[in-house]
Amino acid sequence: xxxxxxxxxxxxxxxxxxxxxxxxxxxxxxxxxxxxxxxxxxxxxxxxxxxxxxxxxxxxxxxxxxxxxxxxxxxxxxxxxxxxxxxxxxxxxxxxxxxxxxxxxxxxxxxxxxxxxxxxxxxxxxxxxxxxxxxxxxxxxxxxxxxxxxxxxxxxxxxxxxxxxxxxxxxxxxxxxxxxxxxxxxxxxxxxxxxxxxxxxxxxxxxxxxxxxxxxxxxxxxxxxxxxxxxxxxxxxxxxxxxxxxxxxxxxxxxxxxxxxxxxxxxxxxxxxxxxxxxxxxxxxxxxxxxxxxxxxxxxxxxxxxxxxx
Amino acid sequence: xxxxxxxxxxxxxxxxxxxxxxxxxxxxxxxxxxxxxxxxxxxxxxxxxxxxxxxxxxxxxxxxxxxxxxxxxxxxxxxxxxxxxxxxxxxxxxxxxxxxxxxxxxxxxxxxxxxxxxxxxxxxxxxxxxxxxxxxxxxxxxxxxxxxxxxxxxxxxxxxxxxxxxxxxxxxxxxxxxxxxxxxxxxxxxxxxxxxxxxxxxxxxxxxxxxxxxxxxxxxxxxxxxxxxxxxxxxxxxxxxxxxxxxxxxxxxxxxxxxxxxxxxxxxxxxxxxxxxxxxxxxxxxxxxxxxxxxxxxxxxxxxxxxxxxxxxxxxxxxxxxxxxxxxxxxxxxxxxxxxxxxxxxxxxxxxxxxxxxxxxxxxxxxxxxxxxxxxxxxxxxxxxxxxxxxxxxxxxxxxxxxxxxxxxxxxxxxxxx
Numbered sequence: 001x002x003x004x005x006x007x008x009x010x011x012x013x014x015x016x017x018x019x020x021x022x023x024x025x026x027x028x029x030x031x032x033x034x035x036x037x038x039x040x041x042x043x044x045x046x047x048x049x050x051x052x053x054x055x056x057x058x059x060x061x062x063x064x065x066x067x068x069x070x071x072x073x074x075x076x077x078x079x080x081x082x083x084x085x086x087x088x089x090x091x092x093x094x095x096x097x098x099x100x101x102x103x104x105x106x107x108x109x110x111x112x113x114x115x116x117x118x119x120x121x122x123x124x125x126x127x128x129x130x131x132x133x134x135x136x137x138x139x140x141x142x143x144x145x146x147x148x149x150x151x152x153x154x155x156x157x158x159x160x161x162x163x164x165x166x167x168x169x170x171x172x173x174x175x176x177x178x179x180x181x182x183x184x185x186x187x188x189x190x191x192x193x194x195x196x197x198x199x200x201x202x203x204x205x206x207x208x209x210x211x212x213x214x215x216x217x218x219x220x221x222x223x224x225x226x227x228x229x230x231x232x233x234x235x236x237x238x239x240x241x242x243x244x245x246x247x248x249x250x251x252x253x254x255x256x257x258x259x260x261x262x263x264x265x266x267x268x269x270x271x272x273x274x275x276x277x278x279x280x281x282x283x284x285x286x287x288x289x290x291x292x293x294x295x296x297x298x299x300x301x302x303x304x305x306x307x308x309x310x
Numbered sequence: 311x312x313x314x315x316x317x318x319x320x321x322x323x324x325x326x327x328x329x330x331x332x333x334x335x336x337x338x339x340x341x342x343x344x345x346x347x348x349x350x351x352x353x354x355x356x357x358x359x360x361x362x363x364x365x366x367x368x369x370x371x372x373x374x375x376x377x378x379x380x381x382x383x384x385x386x387x388x389x390x391x392x393x394x395x396x397x398x399x400x401x402x403x404x405x406x407x408x409x410x411x412x413x414x415x416x417x418x419x420x421x422x423x424x425x426x427x428x429x430x431x432x433x434x435x436x437x438x439x440x441x442x443x444x445x446x447x448x449x450x451x452x453x454x455x456x457x458x459x460x461x462x463x464x465x466x467x468x469x470x471x472x473x474x475x476x477x478x479x480x481x482x483x484x485x486x487x488x489x490x491x492x493x494x495x496x497x498x499x500x501x502x503x504x505x506x507x508x509x510x511x512x513x514x515x516x517x518x519x520x521x522x523x524x525x526x527x528x529x530x531x532x533x534x535x536x537x538x539x540x541x542x543x544x545x546x547x548x549x550x551x552x553x554x555x556x557x558x559x560x561x562x563x564x565x566x567x568x569x570x571x572x573x574x575x576x577x578x579x580x581x582x583x584x585x586x587x588x589x590x591x592x593x594x595x596x597x598x599x600x601x602x603x604x605x606x607x608x609x610x611x612x613x614x615x616x617x618x619x620x621x622x623x624x625x626x627x628x629x630x631x632x633x634x635x636x637x638x639x640x641x642x643x644x645x646x647x648x649x650x651x652x653x654x655x656x657x658x659x660x661x662x663x664x665x666x667x668x669x670x671x672x673x674x675x676x677x678x679x680x681x682x683x684x685x686x687x688x689x690x691x692x693x694x695x696x697x698x699x700x701x702x703x704x705x706x707x708x709x710x711x712x713x714x715x716x717x718x719x720x721x722x723x724x725x726x727x728x
Contacts, residue, residue, distance in 0.1 A: 083559065102568045129325070
């Protein structure tokens with residue numbers, strides 16, 4: 001359905017996106033993961049036909065959207081990261097304005113407005129101006145506008161940023177529902193790993209403009225399938241202790257965050273005794289040591305060397 | 311589609327009471343304040359002036375006339391009618407009539423003082439001027455015009471130096487009066503009808519003749535136009551700012567993604583600005599018409615100027631929009647509303663007729679949209695014909711279209727919409 005081939009975007013001397021290859025099949029929910037500044041929003045702007053890439057091509061149903069953006073835009077709905085709404089207008093007025101821009105008229109427009117308000121759960125608040133809404137309600141309306149013209153493809157750029165848990169849950173359920181009941185293909189970007197794990201069939205991981213991993217959840221998890229992670233919380237950390245861990249022969253990787261260290265080792269390795277000894281020697285008091293199966297977060301940490309929300 | 315953009319723009323402005331108030335109420339308040347505060351200077355009628363004038367007559371004019379009649383009636387062979395005519399136009403009596411006319415009496419109060427009081431009142435500060443009528447003045451005057459004497463008699467005027475402005479006005483009345491005396495003599499000499507140059511009416515009619523040539527602009531009229539053209543420029547920054555915020559909040563991108571051409575959007579912004587500027591100008595002028603009686607005799611010319619001026623406001627709006635889109639910043643729009651509008655208003659003459667005394671500034675002012683618009687509006691208020699404002703209408707239209715063209719060239723190209 002959608003395919004990005006060797007997409008690059010250069011701003012002055014810096015690549016925001018470099019040689020990105022990606023595809024989406026009809027009916028999928030695909031996740032695009034990456035920390036802030038990874039290049040997700042640039043990639044989305046390119047695949048939305050708003051920004052022309054420095055190199056590469058984007059195809060929708062085998063037709064270049066760069067050469068022919070109009071037909072693509074008719075079937076694509078974009079949910080920007082920003083609240084792209086008129087705060088001084090009501091939800092209904094916003095939907096009516098964008099509906100008219102999408103050239104939907106009369107009774108058909110009225111029906112679409114009502115349907116969308118039902119989907120996003122704002123039917124009872126439709127007459128209120130947007131600036132009186134909570135963050136979650138604004139996000140829902142932001143999604144609603146993109147649904148007005150019944151798109152086949154919905155590109156959502158971090159649609160749950162800065163909202164409460166309840167609204168977030170509502171949005172995630174709406175996304176699932178759109179995909180399941182209306183067969184909308186969805187590209188979902190987020191830096192909330194659990195959202196992507198919950199929603200997506202396939203995942204792309206981006207960092208510093210590069211795609212660093214791609215595949216189904218299982219395939220991504222398999223990157224660390226032969227390993228386990230040991231999460232250590234300590235009273236304080238010292239450089240010699242971290243150095244000793246990093247140079248320890250059985251340790252595959254070490255990631256340090258505040259007073260917490262995540263150590264990746266092979267599944268069969270038992271590091272517990274040695275770890276206690278190293279901490280004693282460095283005069284470090286261990287508060288907790290947890291051993292767990294690697295998650296997508298661990299995979300991300302392993303691949304990029306930093307946490308997703310850094 | 312353009313209609314949707316305009317409708318939305320109006321809805322947004324309607325929902326922003328502060329911006330609406332600034333665009334519609336502020337100019338009205340400014341007209342009231344400036345029109346009242348600077349009215350005295352602008353109107354030129356010096357309503358604040360109230361001069362007291364003293365007149366000292368050394369002998370009765372009636373007695374001088376009777377004496378002249380006795381001395382020369384037979385020699386000159388004056389008929390009864392001629393004597394009656396002369397009696398009606400005795401100079402001091404005429405001068406008093408001038409001071410008692412409606413226009414002059416509003417500003418000057420004439421008081422007859424006895425000769426004994428002369429030195430006393432000259433010491434005092436009560437009177438703005440003292441007119442001293444010499445002994446036999448009227449006798450001399452009659453001799454001058456009827457006996458062909460070479461020297462016309464002169465009135466003596468004492469001016470109060472501390473009240474120079476009002477004293478100057480009195481001086482010019484006396485000067486004009488004396489010139490009139492000479493003119494009468496000339497008419498007499500040429501055998502023309504003196505009735506046509508009756509003293510009392512000539513000086514007043516002289517003023518009225520000026521009014522007909524070029525109707526003076528009152529302060530209320532001046533500031534109605536000045537504030538209207540200045541505040542219309544704020545329409546450009548207000549709508550430009552709304553448009554930039556649409557870009558900032560990704561609304562513009564969303565509009566483009568809905569397959570609206572950027573030129574449709576551009577035209578929508580342009581039309582919104584032109585229409586809102588028209589509405590704003592009509593509201594201000596409507597208010598001025600109701601409250602200050604500022605009316606337009608040539609309605610066609612008024613509408614033409616308003617449309618041309620609104621096009622230039624529209625041009626500025628799209629240019630501000632295009633630059634802010636290009637720069638990803640609202641700095642230019644803010645600079646325009648906070649600094650450039652004030653400079654344009656000053657040069658254009660919105661605050662006071664700065665170009666009246668300095669020709670270069672007047673020229674520069676006429677090269678600003680507000681200055682040119684103002685000159686055109688004032689010209690038709692003065693009663694000038696539509697043909698006289700053609701250059702202003704042309705300038706405003708060309709300016710507007712030039713702005714639109716530059717804006718179109720500056721507007722972000724395809725593929726650079728975010």
